[in-house]
Amino acid sequence: MYKIIDDFLNENELKTILESINNNNFYWFLIERANYNSEEGDFQFMHTFIKKGQINSDFFNCCKPIFEKIIQIHKKPIHINNARVNLFLKVNKKKGLGFHKDITDSKNFLTFLYYLENSNGYTEFENGEIIESKKNRAVFFNSDLLHQTVMQTDVLFRKNININFMETND
DSSP states (O other), X not given: OEEEESSOSOHHHHHHHHHHHTSTTOOOEEEXXXXXXXXXXXXXXXXXXXXXXXEOOTTGGGGHHHHXXXXXXXXXXXXXXXXXXXXXXXXXSOOBOOOBOSOSSOSSOXXXXXXXXXXXXXXXXXXXXXXXXXXXXXXXXXXXXXXXXXXXXXXXXXXXXEEEEEEOOO
């Protein structure tokens, strides 16, 4: 169903990504509804690196170590459809943001989530299985699996990188 890899990147690669994302020049966009099954008021912040296969950000290069590691693991070239970093704000009571599929029109895509800090927030699958938000943890799963973000109550910000990709024969 899913594959978890802890200590996904080396410390220097992780440090470079965090320095880019936590930089005052890094810009965030308010997404008023986290996904199509979110309730009104279930917002998040997002920065998109790649949208529909096209580079969409000057900060694209900070994620190159992740892209290279995904290729190394899958031993095939990949096509990245979407890549973004999500930012969730601390809440007083844990709340799920709505079960959804990252890609609804194809079964060929995989989702990659990469957690940038430890928190008590997590990713929950429809069957009740939970992936804890642990710094430098990566998880791969089919993009058509129903899952949701569950908000954190312990840290002010929770960030993860979300990439939707497919293996290619190129």
